[in-house]
Amino acid sequence: MGKDVTVAVGLGERAYDILIGPGLIARAGAEISSRLPGIRTAIITDENVAPFHLEALKAGFEAAGIASSVVILPAGEKTKSFAALQEVVDAILAARLERGDAVIALGGGVIGDLAGFAAGIVRRGMSLIQMPTSLLAQVDSSVGGKTGINSARGKNLIGVFHQPKLVLADTAVLDTLPAREFRAGYAEIAKYGLIDQPDFFAWLEKNWQEVFSGGAARIEAIAQSCRAKADVVARDEFETSDRALLNLGHTFGHALEAAVAYDGARLVHGEGVAIGMALAHRFSVRMNLASPDDAERVEAHLKAVGLPWRMADIPGKLPDADALLAFITQDKKVSRGALTFILTQGVGQSFVARDVPPSQVLAFLKENHPG
Amino acid sequence: MGKDVTVAVGLGERAYDILIGPGLIARAGAEISSRLPGIRTAIITDENVAPFHLEALKAGFEAAGIASSVVILPAGEKTKSFAALQEVVDAILAARLERGDAVIALGGGVIGDLAGFAAGIVRRGMSLIQMPTSLLAQVDSSVGGKTGINSARGKNLIGVFHQPKLVLADTAVLDTLPAREFRAGYAEIAKYGLIDQPDFFAWLEKNWQEVFSGGAARIEAIAQSCRAKADVVARDEFETSDRALLNLGHTFGHALEAAVAYDGARLVHGEGVAIGMALAHRFSVRMNLASPDDAERVEAHLKAVGLPWRMADIPGKLPDADALLAFITQDKKVSRGALTFILTQGVGQSFVARDVPPSQVLAFLKENHPG
Structure with a gap:
């Protein structure tokens, strides 16, 4: 497309690229298969995001020959729980993904934090691809490797540092955000x-x-x-x-x-x-x-x-x-x-x-x- | 005592020492307070180990001015579960421990794996001190930073790499092991x-x-x-x-x-x-x-x-x-x-x-x- 901007995150062995541009969800299959050939995936998303973006993502994955299973969770902060973590971990294991296979976090900060945490602990660390769909997630939570869930004793008290292999920030999805969320x-x-x-x-x-x-x-x-x-x-x-x-x-x-x-x-x-x-x-x-x-x-x-x-x-x-x-x-x-x-x-x-x-x-x- | 042997694990910023010798449980308070001054602790152990070693450990901690809370779990492989992990994580947070405070794993491989995993995910990584009480844990599971729990889909499928700050292997505790366990x-x-x-x-x-x-x-x-x-x-x-x-x-x-x-x-x-x-x-x-x-x-x-x-x-x-x-x-x-x-x-x-x-x-x- 030529429109994407690439930001390189320099973390030595854990270095990765952030691609920023319109239409990246539909093009994700092509981008991923050229960079990480042969991987299989588990897509983690939520009930708000799935209706808008899941079909486009899956169509691109199919065209690129990337196998995927899908977990759709309730939207909102309550999903950053031990129960949801266990559900995601079990789904990844049920799909028999190996260490080099990838967890795809398709959503805002909640999905990114939860799916990133799951990717960080299954088999002591699997590949992770962040596909942030909110402005906040694109500029903050999908960059830097912080993942986690909440405790009754406080937010984000449980988690790991787990860097993604790739971040795909589709800027076109922001057009559908409510104005208040964009401002935030x-x-x-x-x-x-x-x-x-x-x-x-x-x-x-x-x-x-x-x-x-x-x-x-x-x-x-x-x-x-x-x-x-x-x-x-x-x-x-x-x-x-x-x-x-x-x-x-x-x-x-x-x-x-x-x-x-x-x-x-x-x-x-x-x-x-x-x-x-x-x-x-x-x-x-x-x-x-x-x-x-x-x-x-x-x-x-x-x-x-x-x-x-x-x-x-x-x-x-x-x-x-x-x-x-x-x-x-x-x-x-x-x-x-x-x-x-x-x-x-x-x-x-x-x-x-x-x-x-x-x-x-x-x-x-x-x-x-x-x- | 002069009897301890020290093995240095060379992992750069994550380097640590393994101390091996008799009586280290009773001397743990002194060893820890000289190396990690000012820390508070949560001791994680099990129902088999606690009756033999917990009092000696706590007495040494009190003498050294190290505050500690205690979690005693059922013994055995079933304790390497999400439920036990959540219990340990919550106990650590309830004790209001901070990142530089330490989780103490007092027990065999099960306790080391579980408590190590909890230490790896509370506040995205707290200090961990391994005090292995079985021969297997002293020569294997307490060295190298592998932590984890079991899934219904297989053993040790969920966990993180989290290196301890210190390992104290009390060789005198091995005298009370059943012969079959020592041989194993x-x-x-x-x-x-x-x-x-x-x-x-x-x-x-x-x-x-x-x-x-x-x-x-x-x-x-x-x-x-x-x-x-x-x-x-x-x-x-x-x-x-x-x-x-x-x-x-x-x-x-x-x-x-x-x-x-x-x-x-x-x-x-x-x-x-x-x-x-x-x-x-x-x-x-x-x-x-x-x-x-x-x-x-x-x-x-x-x-x-x-x-x-x-x-x-x-x-x-x-x-x-x-x-x-x-x-x-x-x-x-x-x-x-x-x-x-x-x-x-x-x-x-x-x-x-x-x-x-x-x-x-x-x-x-x-x-x-x-x-």
């Missing part, structure tokens, strides 16, 4: 600019409308996000240091998601990240690390694209500041009692702060709480 | 000599009685086994090539275990390996790879130590040769239809044969079947 995914795109790519953030401020409307700007924004994430992951695959930068906005964001009991009608993940990023900048101003201009610039961009940027933008009543702090200290990014936050010295100048005093966070939450 | 573990010791250490095999032929009676020869035999396994693992951590050598005797052995429906009264794992090793040598003679003298030497040693060495040594009736071949082709070491066996050119000269004709295996099984 866009928050993660903006995040990469805010972490360490000020030029990319400036480009987004100018070109965000074209990213939303589709075409070359969208593909470029997704590719640049994948490149940015791939760079961070290559520096720190197992999250012992720099990879934590990818959590910009996530400490506040996760606490807000927990505070609304993960009620997607009130707040979806990308929206939590958007508010979290704005708060991280505002908190950095309060800590005399960044200038108020930086925080205002971030808030203005989030507002422009239609994302929430402050706690008051969440419909309904929030728990008080003490309760929000409790959600933060329960987060898995807390290490040995010290609070770790991603703070910033300005747009594109984020850093990992490992010793933020809880008292400062509490005071900040009180000042910014909508009451 | 000894089969794996002999295996290392047969793979690629002819001098070690010759040493065992001379010194096996002292290995059985305890003391310095036992410690040396365990240490040499760990060194041998560590060498193979360091060359091929993820079992893409040479690591398969560790399966010497296991293809025949697994088939025999399956043929008796894993009835430990008839055949335990190490006994299956013993017969499997003798068969692998005899089969290599039949394929004109090794001399009959080599096969006889292996058979004589196994007989001398009281291990079974031929199919006729298994009490009760066995399935016929065709059925045994079917168990072999179902084994996970079958790759894309070709049969992979570890064959040998003589004592200590094993190699990976990836294209053994099933017809030859069938003919050999018929010739050696007790009828």
